[in-house]
Amino acid sequence: MSNSDANTKGNVKTNSLAENQWLESRQALSRLLELMQTLRSDNGCAWDKAQTYQSIVPHTLEEAYEVAETIELGELDELPGELGDLLFQVVFYAQIAREEGRFDFAQVANGITDKLTRRHPHIFGQSLGVPADNAQQALGQWEALKQQERHAKAQTSLMDDIPLALPALTRANKIQKRAASVGFDWGELPPVVDKIKEEIDEVLVEVNCANPDKARIEDEIGDLLFATVNLARHLKINPEQALRGANRKFAKRFRGVEQSVESSGRAFDEHTLEQLEDYWQQAKLHTKDD
Incomplete structure (x- = not known):
């Protein structure tokens, strides 16, 4: 043959x-x-x-x-x-x-x-004259086409079609990406980190007031979380996924603390915080690769 x-x-x-x-x-x-x-x-x-x-x-x-x-x-x-x-x-x-x-x-x-x-004219039809030879270029063309579709729908803002029902971290990430798509973004990491430090200071200012206002504290905490999402975005980390991982890790380690408390024969309220912290450190050692 x-x-x-x-x-x-x-x-x-x-x-x-x-x-x-x-x-x-x-x-x-x-x-x-x-x-x-x-x-x-x-x-x-x-x-x-x-x-x-x-x-x-x-x-x-x-x-x-x-x-x-x-x-x-x-x-x-x-x-x-x-x-x-x-x-x-x-x-x-x-x-x-x-x-x-x-x-x-x-x-x-x-x-x-x-x-x-x-949205894939470089595959199925006439390209926009924009190269799409790699993932980043293809994403750029995708965003350009989405922008055209927003104009066709008479949307007046990049923020218009971001669903309110999205999880808050995911929505923050999407809002920031939209703003960054037109250049409203820091081009390097230091100012992103500085913003987080600034927001922490502002939270503490409100917390340490003579008469703390819960609404103002909540507002500052929101700014801090938003700034933290921005750091994750700049590091190309999905904040929702990262927090889910942290939740799983904490829950697993806390189960280790619970097991240590049970093995001690004493209730939680019969332990000092230092003893519970010691159990936590032991649990961390057992789950350090998680």
């Missing part, structure tokens, strides 16, 4: 495999859409029939966070199931909308496909 014949055979086999996977995907999605329709039918599930856009939102957020946690913990064998739970949320919204005559799943899928095609 010639190399040409071998390549042709290999290509046919690859195309056949791709076609089978495509068919399986279509069949799987059809099953899910049909299942969702059945759950919401007259003879369907009472709970599913009672749901609204608003009532599903908490479940959607929970499923999204479970996907993120599965990835962060490296439990990739669990990822298909978690992604399935998240996909079900999309299908659920689309089914409710279909019943109301608003839109259906096909419009959802076509909408995102059209948008991604439009």
Whole structure:
């Protein structure tokens, strides 16, 4: 067999495999859409029939966070199931909308496909004259196209379409990125760090007032958190992900403290803070690689 014949055979086999996977995907999605329709039918599930856009939102957020946690913990064998739970949320919204005559799943899928095609002109069409040979250049072109879309929607500010419902750290990060996209940003790290120190000082000024005002303290704490997100952004760290990691680490170490307290035969309130701190340090040693 010639190399040409071998390549042709290999290509046919690859195309056949791709076609089978495509068919399986279509069949799987059809099953899910049909299942969702059945759950919401007259003879369907009472709970599913009672749901609204608003009532599903908490479940959607929970499923999204479970996907993120599965990835962060490296439990990739669990990822298909978690992604399935998240996909079900999309299908659920689309089914409710279909019943109301608003839109259906096909419009959802076509909408995102059209948008991604439009935002990748260097792949699917005429480029904007801007190179996109690496990830940074592609991101720049993406942002330029998003800016055009905002103008088309008559948005007057870069802040207009940043969802209020985003987690606060994530929204702060997005706000800062938008401002940075037009040059409103420090170009180096020292002033970013100095701003955090400044905000800490301002928190302490309010705390140490003769008559501390809780609202003013809250305002200064907010500024401090916003400045800390800015540091994370400059270091290319996702602040939400970093805080989730810190939460997990603290919870794990605190469980170690609880075990030490239990082993001592004494309650928490029978320990001094110094003794509990000693337990904490021991727990840190046992989890130093976490």
